[in-house]
Amino acid sequence: MRCAILRPMAPLLPQVLRMLFTGRRRRFAFTHQEVPLPPRPDDLNLYIHLPFCRHLCPFCPYVKQAFDRDTADAYRDALLRELDTWRHAWGPVPVASVYFGGGTPSMTPDIIEAVMSRLRCDLRPGAEVGVEAHPLDARPDVLRSLRACGVTMLSLGVQTFSDRLLRMLGRDYDSRRAREACESVLEAGFDGMDIDLIFAIPGQSVGEAMADVAAAIATGAGQVSAYPLIQFSDTPLAAHLKSAEARLPSRRTEQRMLQAVVQQARKAGYERSSIWSFNRPGAPRYTTVTRDAFVGIGAGASSRMGDWFWLNTFSAPEYIRVAGNGDPPALATRLDEGARMAYWLFWRCYDTVIDTVRFRTLFGRGLPGAIRATLALLQLTGLARIDGETIRLTDTGAYLFHLVEQAYTHAYLEKLWAACRREAWPGAVEL
Numbered sequence: 400m401r402c403a404i405l406r407p408m409a410p411l412l413p414q415v416l417r418m419l420f421t422g423r424r425r426r427f428a429f430t431h432q433e434v435p436l437p438p439r440p441d442d443l444n445l446y447i448h449l450p451f452c453r454h455l456c457p458f459c460p461y462v463k464q465a466f467d468r469d470t471a472d473a474y475r476d477a478l479l480r481e482l483d484t485w486r487h488a489w490g491p492v493p494v495a496s497v498y499f500g501g502g503t504p505s506m507t508p509d510i511i512e513a514v515m516s517r518l519r520c521d522l523r524p525g526a527e528v529g530v531e532a533h534p535l536d537a538r539p540d541v542l543r544s545l546r547a548c549g550v551t552m553l554s555l556g557v558q559t560f561s562d563r564l565l566r567m568l569g570r571d572y573d574s575r576r577a578r579e580a581c582e583s584v585l586e587a588g589f590d591g592m593d594i595d596l597i598f599a600i601p602g603q604s605v606g607e608a609m610a611d612v613a614a615a616i617a618t619g620a621g622q623v624s625a626y627p628l629i630q631f632s633d634t635p636l637a638a639h640l641k642s643a644e645a646r647l648p649s650r651r652t653e654q655r656m657l658q659a660v661v662q663q664a665r666k667a668g669y670e671r672s673s674i675w676s677f678n679r680p681g682a683p684r685y686t687t688v689t690r691d692a693f694v695g696i697g698a699g700a701s702s703r704m705g706d707w708f709w710l711n712t713f714s715a716p717e718y719i720r721v722a723g724n725g726d727p728p729a730l731a732t733r734l735d736e737g738a739r740m741a742y743w744l745f746w747r748c749y750d751t752v753i754d755t756v757r758f759r760t761l762f763g764r765g766l767p768g769a770i771r772a773t774l775a776l777l778q779l780t781g782l783a784r785i786d787g788e789t790i791r792l793t794d795t796g797a798y799l800f801h802l803v804e805q806a807y808t809h810a811y812l813e814k815l816w817a818a819c820r821r822e823a824w825p826g827a828v829e830l
């Protein structure tokens with residue numbers, strides 16, 4: 400009942416939450432501008448973007464392009480130049496985590512090796528090193544090379560174990576290969592393994608979504624993540640769905656799928672670690688840009704440091720041309736305190752847990768009155784539980800945030816990314 404009330408509100412939520420948390424109606428303004436060097440962090444979290452793919456999937460909104468060796472070599476050199484710029488600007492900073500996303504990072508293990516060899520002396524003991532891997536790359540030679548250069552976790556992009564739905568998504572392998580890939584990664588002995596699934600695929604039933612989660616759990620992976628298919632309007636899939644019989648499942652069906660996924664994961668002993676991820680107790684969590692602060696390296700990579708959020712150019716040739724030469728990023732925006740709090744709280748709601756002690760450490764004060772009042776309302780309506788210093792979203796609260804996350808993607812990310820795809824240097828974007 401509460402969910403039926405929440406669903407129609409979803410498109411309004413990003414604006415309502417922005418006003419509530421940042422106290423402003425003004426739009427977020429991104430411009431091509433110089434970002435002053437943020438204060439040297441105690442620990443550095445890095446995200447490295449590798450945009451190359453062997454096959455371009457029709458639903459994919461990410462920064463990617465077809466692989467070619469010469470471009471990949473030039474791109475590797477550009478990454479190292481950008482990395483060195485940061486290392487020289489701050490001096491040695493211990494690196495706590497490095498995540499390689501894409502694109503298909505696992506198809507260029509040589510680039511991962513080059514980056515890791517550059518970072519070797521900076522890595523903190525126990526640093527997390529994660530790589531997104533494609534099922535076709537889960538071969539002994541690739542996995543050995545990733546292990547040898549210090550990779551600790553793999554996130555395998557299976558998406559679904561159904562052959563019919565793999566075809567619908569335009570993926571270039573079958574369910575048998577997906578299962579073999581899971582086995583190979585597990586045997587390779589990484590500290591952590593995540594299996595990424597997609598649900599709410601056109602034509603998918605609730606039973607098929609449950610079967611995917613059951614199959615992922617059966618592999619023994621420490622983490623299973625199930626993301627809803629969020630349709631970006633400028634993808635080939637969106638164009639296809641306009642003319643085809645297949646439709647995205649209704650909001651009601653999508654909700655039933657998410658409920659079924661949560662129940663299935665819990666029954667198998669997994670704990671919810673975000674609105675869309677589940678971990679076995681004690682299994683390391685694979686997570687990239689949800690951190691308090693991180694630097695993104697590579698084409699299309701975003702960074703969140705100090706008072707700033709910025710994006711590199713989405714164009715690989717332009718990135719190769721400018722990396723390391725001190726030019727401003729493609730777009731940047733300065734975040735005032737309210738926006739920084741909103742950003743932090745957004746990702747903690749994504750985690751389904753808000754630690755108010757951490758908030759005080761980061762911002763030097765307790766939660767502002769408007770946020771406390773909102774959380775009290777969430778508790779009153781059964782969407783959150785306040786337990787001392789910790790606030791947890793209930794399953795209904797997590798469903799609300801599942802709607803918020805999708806509305807936020809359409810209200811902000813889709814527009815920002817579309818502008819950055821249209822032009823390498825968009826100049827200014829207002830959201």
Ligand code: SF4
Nearest residue numbers: 452455456459501502
């Ligand atoms: S979904 Fe992954 S493999 Fe497919 S095009 Fe996007 S980044 Fe490449």
